[in-house]
Amino acid sequence: MSRFEAMDGNAATAEAMRQINPDVVPAYPITPQTSTVQTFSQFVADGEVDTEFIRVESEHSAMAACIGASAAGGRVMTATSANGLALMWEMVYIAASNRTPIVMTVVNRALSGPINIHCDHSDSMGARDAGWIQLFGENPQEGYDNCIQAVRIAEHEDVLLPVMSMYDGFITSHGLERVQIEDDGAIKDFVGPFTAHEALLDVDHPVTYGPLDFYDFYMEHKRQQVEGMKHARRVILEVAADFEKRFGRHYGFFDGYRLDDAELALVVLSSTAGTARSVVDDLRSQGLKVGLLKPRVFRPFPAEELADALRDKAVVGVMDRSDSFGALGGPLFMELSAAFKIHDVPAKTVDYVFGLGGRDTTPDQIESVFRDLAGIAETGKIQQPVTYLGVRE
Amino acid sequence: MGRVLREKYTRQPTPFCPGCGHGIFLNAFLHAVDELGLDFDKTVFVSGIGCGAWVPSPHFQADTLHVTHGRAVAFATGVKTANPDLNVIVIGGDGDIATIGGNHLIHAARRNLPLKVFCLNNFLYGMTGGQVSATTPQGDITSTTRQGNPERPFDLVDLARGAGAPYVARFPVSQPRKLKRGIINALSFDQFAFMDVLSLCPTQYGRANRAKRGYEGPSMIWSMLEHQKGTVAPREKLDSENPEGKIPIGEWYAES
Numbered sequence: 055m056s057r058f059e060a061m062d063g064n065a066a067t068a069e070a071m072r073q074i075n076p077d078v079v080p081a082y083p084i085t086p087q088t089s090t091v092q093t094f095s096q097f098v099a100d101g102e103v104d105t106e107f108i109r110v111e112s113e114h115s116a117m118a119a120c121i122g123a124s125a126a127g128g129r130v131m132t133a134t135s136a137n138g139l140a141l142m143w144e145m146v147y148i149a150a151s152n153r154t155p156i157v158m159t160v161v162n163r164a165l166s167g168p169i170n171i172h173c174d175h176s177d178s179m180g181a182r183d184a185g186w187i188q189l190f191g192e193n194p195q196e197g198y199d200n201c202i203q204a205v206r207i208a209e210h211e212d213v214l215l216p217v218m219s220m221y222d223g224f225i226t227s228h229g230l231e232r233v234q235i236e237d238d239g240a241i242k243d244f245v246g247p248f249t250a251h252e253a254l255l256d257v258d259h260p261v262t263y264g265p266l267d268f269y270d271f272y273m274e275h276k277r278q279q280v281e282g283m284k285h286a287r288r289v290i291l292e293v294a295a296d297f298e299k300r301f302g303r304h305y306g307f308f309d310g311y312r313l314d315d316a317e318l319a320l321v322v323l324s325s326t327a328g329t330a331r332s333v334v335d336d337l338r339s340q341g342l343k344v345g346l347l348k349p350r351v352f353r354p355f356p357a358e359e360l361a362d363a364l365r366d367k368a369v370v371g372v373m374d375r376s377d378s379f380g381a382l383g384g385p386l387f388m389e390l391s392a393a394f395k396i397h398d399v400p401a402k403t404v405d406y407v408f409g410l411g412g413r414d415t416t417p418d419q420i421e422s423v424f425r426d427l428a429g430i431a432e433t434g435k436i437q438q439p440v441t442y443l444g445v446r447e
Numbered sequence: 448m449g450r451v452l453r454e455k456y457t458r459q460p461t462p463f464c465p466g467c468g469h470g471i472f473l474n475a476f477l478h479a480v481d482e483l484g485l486d487f488d489k490t491v492f493v494s495g496i497g498c499g500a501w502v503p504s505p506h507f508q509a510d511t512l513h514v515t516h517g518r519a520v521a522f523a524t525g526v527k528t529a530n531p532d533l534n535v536i537v538i539g540g541d542g543d544i545a546t547i548g549g550n551h552l553i554h555a556a557r558r559n560l561p562l563k564v565f566c567l568n569n570f571l572y573g574m575t576g577g578q579v580s581a582t583t584p585q586g587d588i589t590s591t592t593r594q595g596n597p598e599r600p601f602d603l604v605d606l607a608r609g610a611g612a613p614y615v616a617r618f619p620v621s622q623p624r625k626l627k628r629g630i631i632n633a634l635s636f637d638q639f640a641f642m643d644v645l646s647l648c649p650t651q652y653g654r655a656n657r658a659k660r661g662y663e664g665p666s667m668i669w670s671m672l673e674h675q676k677g678t679v680a681p682r683e684k685l686d687s688e689n690p691e692g693k694i695p696i697g698e699w700y701a702e703s
Binding site (some may be wrong): 082099 | 575
């Protein structure tokens with residue numbers, strides 16, 4: 055039987071990790087992720103899991119140990135945030151290139167400097183080209199559900215890629231909400247036993263991970279990573295379908311809210327979607343045809359599906375909780391704009407960079423975005439392709 | 448801290464928890480600075496992440512470089528190399544300087560640039576919630592070692608000496624006069640100097656190990672100070688056997 059509990063995002067993720075019972079968890083404390091692995095270390099101390107918990111001396115070592123443990127044939131998980139992820143950088147790429155199916159929770163936090171511990175998406179957006187599958191969750195429930203599905207996605211033999219599961223630092227990681235926790239046995243059945251592929255320590259079938267790989271074969275190996283990502287698109291949906299069948303909660307590439315007949319659409323990741331939904335309701339009651347699209351999967355980027363969902367909209371506003379300095383706008387805006395171009399979507403698009411370093415984003419600001427979109431729909435003119443919300447200028 | 452020192456060298460009150468040993472170090476450090484006549488206008492303080500790193504930044508009325516976790520010594524190496532006329536002083540905690548940044552510490556000791564590194568050792572990560580660090584004594588309770596730390600700690604004096612540091616010292620905050628004298632010696636030394644400052648963290652370490660260590664009485668903080676005094680002894684008084692397992696304090700100059 056499933057049960058309902060009041061949990062914050064980190065507690066829910068630690069609970070998912072307890073139920074998954076990974077073989078190895080190397081981890082290092084960093085705000086706001088800390089309580090995830092700290093809670094998990096309590097499970098280790100209490101003997102509730104069979105996990106080897108390694109208290110490493112840095113995040114670089116954490117990911118290095120993850121890769122070693124995964125290559126040796128273990129189911130491996132960890133968690134980090136911001137500068138922890140940045141310190142892992144070298145290893146983050148190696149994890150994907152070695153096809154080690156590690157699952158890592160990344161509690162989104164602004165990447166310093168100056169030092170900031172609050173939420174934005176600059177940490178995981180910076181890692182968007184590292185070769186990891188990236189899932190964004192809105193609340194503790196989605197953090198829990200994504201963490202569990204991530205294991206199945208990563209370990210699928212057609213994928214074998216590491217997965218990052220994200221949710222917003224403090225807003226979700228430390229915000230207490232109602233979370234439906236599934237039965238231990240049901241989760242164990244869902245994730246299934248771990249099957250190692252090409253593991254080290256198999257003396258009858260020796261393998262080598264990460265040797266020199268120059269112009270003769272390097273490009274083929276990169277091409278295979280691309281193939282793994284392509285398969286991931288199918289596997290993410292298959293795993294979501296099985297998850298829905300067993301537990302009743304629906305997941306896909308994205309989540310639409312009052313989107314089908316909307317003329318003005320807003321695209322925003324993670325917890326801000328919750329605020330945006332209430333604004334959509336308010337404006338709908340005033341007769342404005344507005345809707346919301348919350349992407350869940352950022353890598354692989356579901357370009358075609360997003361293009362189809364937004365094809366008939368007059369104006370699409372993207373809200374980016376990170377910037378790409380010197381680029382055309384935030385990462386979500388750029389990806390979506392490219393998708394629109396490739397898939398012939400005529401909708402006008404504009405970008406709003408918001409909430410950097412935990413800057414509060416109010417319903418009023420989101421309403422101003424919709425009013426802006428309505429103005430663009432009326433005049434057919436975009437005054438400003440990228441706007442910074444709530445900033446002193 | 449005396450009112451004069453406070454006005455002369457600091458910008459704002461400290462944010463440390465009641466009973467934090469870092470405040471005693473701060474006091475001793477500023478007394479040493481004043482006695483020595485160290486010119487804050489020609490001094491750069493470098494610090495990373497953690498409670499210890501907050502001693503200089505944002506409190507001192509001097510130039511401070513507040514950097515990422517573990518990298519203070521590496522940044523300080525850059526500062527000293529670019530402008531050798533500056534006094535370059537690193538203040539941070541054991542998690543920062545000896546754990547995530549341990550590699551920089553040993554290489555700075557080996558390189559022997561005249562940096563001064565003060566490691567405020569409270570035996571765990573205080574700021575992030577009391578997790579195990581590389582100096583947590585074996586068997587001690589932290590928030591990530593609920594059954595006791597299974598691993599052995601670094602002896603930071605041995606580590607720095609082994610890496611070639613020509614001046615190494617260890618003093619506890621429970622003996623502030625000795626601590627101040629040591630700081631003066633470290634700051635006036637003309638080569639690389641490292642000090643393992645035995646600090647206190649009542650909030651994280653004290654609470655977690657209260658039962659185990661027997662910190663008794665209404666004032667756990669006082670009990671921790673008493674306990675610290677009882678566990679250290681001047682290195683000159685300890686023979687090589689050290690049957691009581693006391694932590695040697697004092698100064699170690701390289702024989703050159």
